[in-house]
Amino acid sequence: MKLYHSVTSPFVRKVMVTAHELGLVGRLELLPAAAHPVNRDGGIVAHNPLGQVPTLILDDGTVLADSRVICEYLDHVGQGGLFPRNSDRWGVLAAQSLGDGLLDAALLVVYEGRVRAETERSEAWVAGQRAKMESALQRIEAVAPSLGDRLDIGTITFACALGYLDLRFPEIDWHGRYPAADAWFARFNARPSMRATMPA
CATH class of the missing domain: 3.40.30.10 (Glutaredoxin)
Structure with missing residues (x-):
């Protein structure tokens, strides 16, 4: 492949x-x-x-x-269980959608700053995408205490989204403002799969 x-x-x-x-x-x-x-x-x-x-x-x-x-x-x-086939499936897929939505908004902010000419940029557009990022972070904060040691496509997506914020948006300090998400991410981010894929 x-x-x-x-x-x-x-x-x-x-x-x-x-x-x-x-x-x-x-x-x-x-x-x-x-x-x-x-x-x-x-x-x-x-x-x-x-x-x-x-x-x-x-x-x-x-x-x-x-x-x-x-x-x-x-x-x-790989005959894994990252996409459950039981009743847990829909909650896991919903978590994946939330994490992907956070990433979509973050990428749009990055593109607005890097790809568009300064005269073409929209402060309102950026503010709207940043509001989506904050709403997603608030939801992750709310569910983080229940995530435990879950390993599925939902938690993988959450972790990759939070890691991307560290890479591109360190100024938003989500670690300090969302302590439950921070504690969960610290545990998940220690997984070998996360360490091996950390952006240089």
């Missing part, structure tokens, strides 16, 4: 954490990628018309895009 990869992409990190937890890292060939919302990487676009990472090419040539799809495929291949 070949994975279009970027070490700083939180969605790629989500896939890599999943692969580590399932013992599948050795089966992934990592392909360098320069995904960009404007200057698209033609190498990725040749396989995935959206030009996004992560993009996974299976051994038979099938292409899977979107971290949610790729992670579920890896869970299927």
